[in-house]
Amino acid sequence: MTTTPSRPTTSAPASVPSQDGSGSTTRAAGRVGPLVGSAAAEARAHLVEVLDARQQGRSLPGAAYTDADLHELDLALLWQRQWIFVGTVAEVPEPGDYVTVELGTASVLVLRDDDEEVRAFRNVCRHRGARLVEEPKGSVGNIVCGYHRWTYATDGRLIHAPQLAPVEDGGVDPACLSLRTVHLREVAGLLFVCLAPEPPDDLDTLSRTVAPYLAPHALGRTKVAAQVDLVEAGNWKLTMENNRECYHCEGHADLVCTFFPTWGLADHEVPPRLRAAHDRYLLAEEGLHLACEERGMPYAPVEDLVEPPLGFRIQREALDGHGESFSRDGSRLVQRLLGELDEARLGRLTLHAQPNLWCHAMADHVVTFAVLPLGVDRTLVRTTWLVHEDAVEGVDYDVDSLTEVWRHTNEEDAAFVGLTQAGVADPAYEPGPYSVAERQVDDFVSWYVARMREEVSR
C-alpha cells in the first residue's frame, strides 16, 4: 500500500489576525505573489526590524511567524533562492516519473528524463503560461500542456506545437521555447532544487560530507513504501523549530520507545530521572560505534548549522530497545535490509538540513521529511518511507506497522505546532528563553536571521 494523500490546498493563506501591533498582516489579504513597489520596501524595512528585535537564545518575535508580508519575503529571499529538498530518487524511479513542488507561487517539475537523469523545470508552459503538470506526482510520456497540447520532450525541448508557424514563415524557433530549467542536485539519493539563477555553492560541501553516511543505505535502490502529507497549522519555522529538540519528546508515546529522551543533552545536563535512560544510551552508542567501525561506516556528528545557506547536521546515533528501527520495541520493520547491509542494529542516521529537510536512515528503511510552506500559518510536512526495492509488501514489511510511529509522532508534532502558532499570534506572546536541550532550535533561528539579513541587504 502506498498512502496517497490528497493534495494540500495551496490557495490563499488563511488570514491571521494581526496581533503584533504592526497592522501589516491584513495588508496582504487576497494578494498572491511577491510584493512590489513601496509595499515591498515597507515589508523589507519591517523584516529588518523584526530581525533586529530577535534576541540570541530566544525565539523570534511574533510577526516572523504571523505576518503575511514577511512570509512573502521568506518565500522570495529564502525558498526561491536557497537549495530546497524536494524528495528522493525513489519518488521518480522510471523515465517520465515526476513530482511537482510548489515554492510559494513557483511550481517546480522534477522528473526523470529518458536518459535516466533527474531534471527540474519550471512548471510553466512556454505558450501561454498554463501550469504544465497539475498532479503532485505521476508519470508522463513526454510533457504535454493540457491547454493547447504543446509537447516537450523530457529534456525540456519543445517537440510539438500544433499550428505554430514554422520559422521559415517568420514563426518563433521552437528551440527558443524549451522549458525553463531549474538547478537540481542529487546528494546520495536526496534531491535538491534551487530557483536562483546562481545557486549558493555550499551544496558541494554538504554532498561531500553526508554522502558517505548515506551511501550504505543505497537510496538509489529503494522504493517508496508509503507517503503521507500532513498540513500543520503553523508557520514553517515553527515546524522546523519543533523538530530541532526533544525537550517535548515525552509527548510522543510511540517515539519514546526507541528515541533516547536525553537527546541533545550533554552528560552533565541529564536530569536524575533520565539517568538510567542515558546510561542505556551511552551503552548503545558504544555498541553502535563498534558496529560502524567494523563496517567502515561514519557515525560521528558533523554540524554546521548557522553559517552556510544550507545549514546541516548529520550523525549516526543509537536507538533504544533492539536498536534497529522505529518500532515499539526497536526491532526491524522491514526484513529485507537496505543496500548490502548485513547488520540490522545500526541505529538511526539522522540528517537535518535547513530550511526544510530531516531524515532518518535505519538499516531496514529510510524515512524522509520535507517541509514546504503553504501559507504564513500553514505548512506541509511530507513524510516518505523508503524500503529496499526488492522488499515485498505483506511479506517483508507491513505498511501500517512501518509507518505507525511517525504517523502518530507527526500528528502530535502538528498539534504542538498548532498550539505554538496560536500562542505566537496572541498579543501576550513574547519570545521566551531556550533550554539547554534546545540549542539546535537556537541555531536554526540564528541561521534564519543570518540568511534573511544577508538576502535582504542584497
Added chain:
Amino acid sequence: MTVNPLSWADPDPVAPALRLVPDLPLPPDPLGADVLPPEASLDQEVLVRRVVPLTHDVVQVVLEPTRPGGVAFTPGQYLTLGVEVDGRHVERCYTISSPPTRPHLLSLTVKRVPDGEVSTYLHDRVRPGDRLQVTGPLGGFSVAEHPSRRYLLLSAGSGVTPTLATLRTMADLAELEATGSALDVVVVHSARTPDDLVARAEVEALAATHPGLRVHWVCETDGAPDRSGPWSGPRGRLTADLLRAFAPDVADREVFTCGPPGYMAAARLLLAEVGADPARCHEESFVLGTAGAPAAAAAAAAAAAQGAAEGAAPAASSRADAAGTEGEVEGHLLAAPAPSAPAPVATSVTFARSGCEVACPAGTTVLAAAEQAGVRLPSSCAEGMCGTCKSTLLSGRVEMKHAGGIRPREIAQDKFLPCCSTPDGDIVVDA
C-alpha cells in the same frame, strides 16, 4: 457592443446586381438544403414509444426525444444507444432509420443478434415508457453529403437501414417526383430470403407511387412456406450482369454501399467491373460484434485491402446495428472472390464502448480507422508524441511506433497510442 454604422452601410439598392450565368448546369443542392435544419446534437434521454416487429427477427424501436423541438440529422447518420442491461451500462451504434423530416420521433431498426446483449434486450425486454440514452448524430455516410441527381443505393442484410432513412427523406421532401429536377434513385438490396426483406411493403409502395425510385430485391433462396414462400425475383448473389441490368448508367451515379464487410468487398469489385466511378462510391459496413463475426470481418478486410491496393477503395467503416446474418451473407449472397493468398491481411478493430467495429486495411492506424467509423478519439500530434490519444487495448495486439508519448509501464498495462499503431490481428479497443 456598439457597431460603427459606416461599416454596415446598406448596399446601394439601385446598383445592378452582378449575376453569374453559368454555362454548366449547377450541381444540385444537397438533399434537404434550405428545408431541413443543420445537424445538431441529439444527446438526451429518450422514451420508448413502440416496438414493432418488422420481420421474424427485426423490430423497429420508436423513440421519443425528451427535449422539445425535435432532432436534426442527415439521413444515413447513426446514434449511440445506451441501455442498462442487468445493472450494466451498454452502448451500441444504430442507424437512425426514420427520416429527419419527422423530427419528433426516432426509429431504429434492430435485428436480433443471437447472444447480442443489446439487441436481445430491445427485442425481448424493452417496454413502452422505458428510458434510454442516445448520443449523436454520428457519421457522414449520407446522400446529403454528396449531392447528385442520380443515386445507386446498394445494401445487404441490415445495411438496408440507411437506405430506408434516405428513401423516406426523399419521399417526404417530394424529391422522387417525375419533374425535371427530381432525383433518380435505384435501390438494389440483397437478403437471404424474402422473409428477411425489411420494410418491403413500405419500400415497394414508395416505388409504386414515386416515379424517381426503382427497387430491386435479390434473394439467395426461398422464404419459409408459412411466411413469404417461394422467391420469384432475382436469385442468388449479386453479379455484374444484374448490376448492369439494374443500373446501366452506373458510371453517372453516386453509389452508396452498406452491408457486412464481405458484401462490401465483393460489391467494390463488382462496381469496378461495371465501370462505377471510384470517386463517387461511398461505403459503410455493418459488422456483427459477437462471436462468429471476426472470420467474416477478416475475410472482408482482406478483400478490402486488395481493393485498397488497386486504389479504388474508400476506407470502410462500420457500425454495429447489424445482424446475425452477416456470417451467412459472406460467401452466399455475393460472388466474393477468394482473396489471393499473400494479400496483406487487414483486420477488424472493435471499439468496445460504442460497439462500433471497423475493417482496418493494412497500414491504416487505429486512430484513422476510428475516425472513419465515426468514433471520436482525442488526438493532437498524430505522431505518438503527445499521448493525447492514449487508449486501452482490451484484446489483440498492435504494432506501435511512438515518439515518447507513452511509457513501457503503460504499455505493460495494455495502454497504446492509436495514432501510431496498426493492428496486428483483430483488436478490441476500450473506446
